[in-house]
Amino acid sequence: MGVFTKNTSKYFLRELSWNAFNFRVMKEGESLKPLDSLKFMAITSSNYDEFFMIRVAGLMRKVREGNHALPPDGTLPSVLLDKLLKEIKVVVSRQDANVCHEIFPALADNGIHITTLQDWNSRERKVAVDIFEKELFPICTAIAINKKKQFDAAISQGHIHAACLLNDGKLAIIRLPDNLDRYREYQTGNTLKIVLLEDILIAYAEKFFPGQILKSSCLFRITRDADISIDEDSDMNFLSAMEEALEGRKNGFPVRLESHGDFKLAKHIREIIDLPEENHFHLLSPLNLKSFYKLCEKSDFEHLRSPYFTSQTPWDLSESEDIWETLKERDLLFHHPYESFAPVVHMVNEAADSPITLAIKATLYRTSGNSPIVHALIRAAENGIQVMVVVEPRARFDESANLDWAARLEHAGAIVVYGLATFKVHLKSLLVIRREEDRIRRYLHLGTGNYNDVTATLYSDLSLITSNTDFTRDAALIFNAITGYSSEPKLKKLFIAPFSLRQETLRLIKQEEKRARSGEVAEILGKMNTLADTEVIDALYRASEAGVKISLNVRGVCCLRPGIKGLSENIRIISIIDTFLEHARAFIYHNGGREKVFLSSSDWMPRNFDERIEILFPISDQAHKRRIRSILESYFKDNTKSWELRQDGSWKRYKPNENQQPFRAQKYLTEIARLRAEEKTLQEKKALSVRRSPAKEK
Amino acid sequence: MQKQEIIAIIDIGSSAIRLLIAQSRPSSEWDLVDSAERSLALGRDVFRNGSIDRKTINRAVAILKDFMELMAPYGIDRIVAIGTSALRESENREVFINRVLLQTGIEVAVIDGVEANQLTWLAVREPLEAVCADFKHYKSMIIEVGAGNTELMILRKGNIMASYALPIGALRYLQRIDSKVDGSVEETFRHHASRNIRGISHELDLSKISKLLAIGSDARLVASRLGKSLSPQMDVIPLAAFREFIKEIETYNSDELVEHLNLPWNEAELLYPSLIILNEFVESTRADEIFVHSGNIRQGLLVNYATGHSALREIFSTQVIESSRGIAKHYRANMKHAEFVRKQAIVLYNKLNTELDLKDRLLLESAALLHDIGTYISAENHHKHSQYIIQNSDIFGLSVADKEIVGHIVRYHRRSQPRNSHTSYMKLDRRSRIIVQKLAALLRIADALDRSHTQSVVISDLKAGNKKLTIFTAYAGDISMEKLSLAEKSDFFENLFGLKILLRN
Known part of the structure; x- marks a missing residue:
């Protein structure tokens, strides 16, 4: 993986360097046990999803518009794009080969057989036809495509679709429903067999077209430009503007085509959407590997992955200690996920239920609605504590999820601030204000990671809880600034x-x-x-x-x-x-x-x-x-x-x-x-x- | 554990509205619990048009509503809201205050510049004396250049001699220049400031000042960059370094100031003009260094203001007396007579149950010192001249309302008594009228006791009883003049206190 185009440059190009990173992720995956290995391939693949939607799309936009600032070393976007796509292809084909030739065979040898259409025997066919008739046929719709415009309307970003070419030369598209399980499992002897829903769809797609013959078919997935921008000055309420922009993401220009199955048909689709050959990735392995995460976590196959990891009780704090008392004397430092995030959750939970808590303020970036922190905040608001939450609705790809639980917080009585017009709020901070017996005290949690229960066990982060007044004072000022109560704060200890x-x-x-x-x-x-x-x-x-x-x-x-x-x-x-x-x-x-x-x-x-x-x-x-x-x-x-x-x-x-x-x-x-x-x-x-x-x- | 009191202080200044939330500690200190600040172009409106725009009022109301939300969880016991120079000067301040009251329930009080100065002095005195013991041996000055006003306090021997709130401020000047600029704004500004300040400096005789303390955020910024720290609260900037710094930033525009000095926008705009003003004042003195208080004294001030002046008064009584003496001397009053009347008035005050408080005694003292200063203009109607001078002078430690009272006490120290036809008197509120009446009555007696201006009739004893107040004096000489004068002037006293006055030697 080379990462620069000119030997004299002082800087490496960002996009190429990123691809080198994803290559390292994939390489790391190669040396692991099969299920871990599959997980790393899924990560590599899902990383590319985002990368195409944002960075590749950005480069393509520059090339299309032709009006752009040169990168630090003067490389033209078109040259960079060309090189980047070539290098991505190297990584993706290797990832594809890894999945088909290394990981799936290794899993099959160890009791998990992910079948392909070619492997099916009568047993699989029986299972498949049953699923097709009961589940797929009633809800899927085949859409005939005559014009490009129809095609655009029929395709949803990131979803798997089946393309069917009929003997009269007509093309039809069927979307694979995403509310059905993608893996269909059944046990035969010692082996768990898995049939993929998209294979079932393809296998019996002909039934959608009575009297026609299915000449060829393929599966494909289109990724579009998703760098949404919102007109902050428009009169529209920010949330409606955001929702509208999210709607618009479905219609960004295509930046990548992934396909599986008949290559000629896939190429035809590429021509319809007018995408260069370099942006087309024809794969042997299933599309959208991201959804294989769940399989990687499957129980009973511990021998196919590294042992399950448990976070430890933090060194800095015992379970028996009163966190508020401890914090009066010293700061607490945690190293996640080696050390559990539980004390932070515990602190917020205690605060939510305590009658002496006056207010809780938090920034939430990429938090899930299931996060215990969000639950605690909702409870606190219901308990009459002033809860003030800065939600960053523009946290990429989580936008719609963010808006959902933010509404729940608001409903509970919390004050929700939807970020700042010009800046994304990326700092992670939580402030608890308590009226203690002798005085009002504030407790501050600052972290390098998000308040997200899922990533807290996967990401390595450091976080600090302190009641040091220089810190809490600064943090209060920062909160007052980002919630609109105050202008730019003058800080003593913190830098923003x-x-x-x-x-x-x-x-x-x-x-x-x-x-x-x-x-x-x-x-x-x-x-x-x-x-x-x-x-x-x-x-x-x-x-x-x-x-x-x-x-x-x-x-x-x-x-x-x-x-x-x-x-x-x-x-x-x-x-x-x-x-x-x-x-x-x-x-x-x-x-x-x-x-x-x-x-x-x-x-x-x-x-x-x-x-x-x-x-x-x-x-x-x-x-x-x-x-x-x-x-x-x-x-x-x-x-x-x-x-x-x-x-x-x-x-x-x-x-x-x-x-x-x-x-x-x-x-x-x-x-x-x-x-x-x-x-x-x-x-x-x-x-x-x-x-x-x-x-x-x- | 005693319950902590939590107060919110809202400070409506020339360029911003600030909120402080503070809680009391058992040690009678205050902890800052939360704070916020939002810019509001009150000064821009007032210094340009004389009144506050509707838009600005709307914005102020919106900001205050936000502040109410921020305050909500704290369980605030008391909200104290004050407006300073810009609000004080605006023609439609009543509209502003009313709108704010109606829409937020917050009652804004307007405080005057001199009142603010007292608070400042209280905050800086100790830290200053800690690092510069000989500060009080020199004639010295405390200066704060604000957006609208420059506050000056002149000190001699550690006492405030005079204090001024001069209508010189970076924002105020910029507003004027803005409307008629040709050529560089900086250049025009420098000329304008220089001309004005030179004139004022000469009048105030600043060339005798040899020690200088600057406060305010701009001075603090300079001190943090070039100052030497003398104590945690006090820095000192050598004059040479200060001059150089001004030269350096002269070449920057606001963008560069933001960049180089890491300043918020609104402050960067005013930094250079403020420093120019400060520099002009500094150059008028003979000081070769500038002391700078490095803390945010405004916060301390506001907390002090909000939590009551009781501690303050004691410290200020000497300041008020000193400052009154300074003015009396300035108008060539007969100091022996003035001091004598003051002492006698105190004796009378202490003996009688006036149902007034200590602050009012201070007003009596000030009135006693100043009652004859009007003779500088003319002996005829001198009580009226005295009143005029008092009400239009900066007497350190006395607010505008205080000076009104002192002026009226003096106004009625001669023959005439308050009447319904005296419009200026009728403008006073009820309590103020009662103070004026009682204190004027005492001043008349004390003044009558030195009718001969010989300071002979020293009160040696006082006896009140049987509807009589008997004044004993050890003086064995002729007291007929004093007796005559008493007969003329004591009727007012008799009506008020129900005591007939007798003088015995």
Whole structure:
């Protein structure tokens, strides 16, 4: 995977770098047990869904409009698009081959047989025809296609459709219903057989066309441009504007065609929708691998995947402790998912039911309606607590889901703020205000991840709870600003985008550069998802040149070109691709020995610095600082799931040599969390905790 | 555990509405619980058109409604809302106050500049003396350049001599220049400010000032960039560095200021003009450094204001006396007589049950010191001249309402008594009239006791009883003049207190 087009460029191109990331995800999947492996292929595939809808669509729009700013290295969008699609094709065909030739056979050998039409015997046929007649035939509609316009109307974005070419040359489209189970299972002997709904549809599609013969058929899926924009100035209520835009997403121009089955027919469809050949992906494996997630979680097949993971009780807090009392004395730091998210949920639950809670304020970005946090907030509002929630309706692909539970919150009496007109609210923060006996106290949770119960077990994030008044004061000001009560806040300890985050980041890098120039030891250790901001990259180049040792763990896109003499020879970039999605943003600046440690919701990319409300917050507790350092350092010791970026843009995968012990950071962090939890249980057992009511005063 | 009181303070300023929510602590300190600030172009309207636009009123109401929502969960015990210079000056402030009351239930009180100054001095005095012990040995000045007004306090020996709320402000000036600009706005502004301030500086004799304290957000910003920290609350900026900084930012436009100094938009616009004004004042003095209070004293001020002045009064009584003395001297009053009358008036006040409070005694003292200053203009009708001067001077520690009372006490220290035909007197509210009557009655007696201006008839004892107030004096000389004068002036007293006055030696 090459990731740049010009050898002289100082930056790698973002889109190509992203594709290299998805390649790494796929590669990681290749080495796993079959069900895990399938999951990684599904992730790769679902990543592409988003990537096509936004980034590829964006490039295509630029090419169509012909009026655009050049990327940093001057590469034309058309040239980039061409190269990008070629490289994507390499990854997708390998992913396709993996699924068909490696994973499905391996599953079949181990008791899960995902059948194809060709494999069907009489038993399968019997099952299939039954399902077709009872379920599919009554609800599916075949739509004859004469003109392109009809075609557009008949196709829904992202859904699987069957195309049927009849002997009179007519074309008809049938949409695969998405409210029916896609997998039909039945047990034969030791094997679980799975028949796919789309195969059933194709197998008996002829029944929709009495008196006709089905000449050929294929399955296909169209992805459209989905970068929605809303006219913020229009008089329309924001929510209706949003809903209208979501409606409009169905009609964006096509950016990708995936097909399975008869290639000639698929090609015909591509011609109808007027899509270049490069955007067409004809696959052997089933379409929309994302829906295979559920299969990967299937019980009774533990031997086909890595053991189920459980989060541990956090080191910082025991179950018996009163979280409010503890917080009066110290901050709490959690490392998810190694440590459970439960204390945060617990805190919000307690607050929701407590009569002394005055208000709860939270930003919710990509939260599910089932999230226990949302449930707690709804309950709090019903209990008469002022609940103020900033919902970001523009969190991509979750828009309609967001609007739904936001309405439920509003119904319960919460004040719901639908984001800001110009900035997406991306910071994750929750503030509980309590009227305690002696005074009003505030408790603040700040995290690098979303309040989402599902991703909390899959993403690796760091979060902090504190009652430090400098923090809570700043947070209250931030909430007042993003809920419209107050204008731009002046903050003491926290830095927020788009006001001070970029400046502070540049300042911190500059400080290290200055120290290096005056001969001091200078070091930056960081972790983020994306590094794409050229101003920050240039600052890092200057720092590197001055002698600052820079080690960055960048999971995904990295536009910085490391290891070039006179430019970036002191910069090392690694990427960890493992079971948990690396999602935390953490930064350590050496600061002449008095380390400055920060956590953030923000990546180092222009979008985060300039177009979003993001937060950068310092860690003050010495033990927490040490802990974050040891976490960041562990990634650089990893020699099994780690990749290093080379100066030519390729990524080298680490493998332990004979003399080295294999070291895997995520496994190490899991172990650490487990050991600490055990140690803690032991301590608590030793402590004689006596259960009785308090002594009566005489 | 005593119940905490939670108050909300709303501050309606020239360019913004601020909300502070504070709670009391057992230690009688206050904790800031929440705060919000929204910009509102009150000053722009008022300094340009003299009144507040309807749009601005609507926006103010909308902001205040939001603030009410923000306050809701806290269980606020009391809301104190105040308006400062812009609101005070607007012609339609009653409309504004009424709209706000009707639509939000919030009652806005307008406070005057001098009243605000007292609060400022209270906040800065201790931290200032902690870092600059000799501050009080010099003639010094405290300055705050605001959007609409520049507040000045002149101090001598640590006492406030005078305080001024000058109609000089960045926003006010920009509004004027805006409408008739040709050439660079900065250039025009500098000329305009320079001319005005030079004139005022000369009048106020600022060239004798050698120590200087600046407060306000613009000064704080400069101090945070070039200042040296003397204490957590106090920074100092060397004058040279200050001049250089002004030169530096002269070249930036507002965009660049936002960028370089990391400022919000509305502040960036006013930064340069504010600093120019500050600089003009600084250059008129002989100070070579600028002290800057680094805290947000406005918050402290507002909390102080809202939580009552009781602590404040004590500190201010000396300031009020000092400031009154300064004015008396300025108008060449006979200081011996003035001081004598003041002392005698206190003795009388303390003996009699006036049912007034300590603050009112202070007004009596001020009136005693100032009762004859009108003779500077003419001996004839000097009580009227005195009243005029008092009501139009800045007497540190006295609000406009206070000066009205002092002016009227002085107005009635001679022959004439309040009458229904005295329109200015009739404008006072009932309580103020009672204060004026009682204190004027006392002042008349005290003044009569020094009719000869020889400070001879010192009250040695007072006896009240049997419908009589007997004044004893140890002076053995001729007291006929005082007796005569008492006979003329005591009828007012007798009517009020029901006591006949007798003088015995």
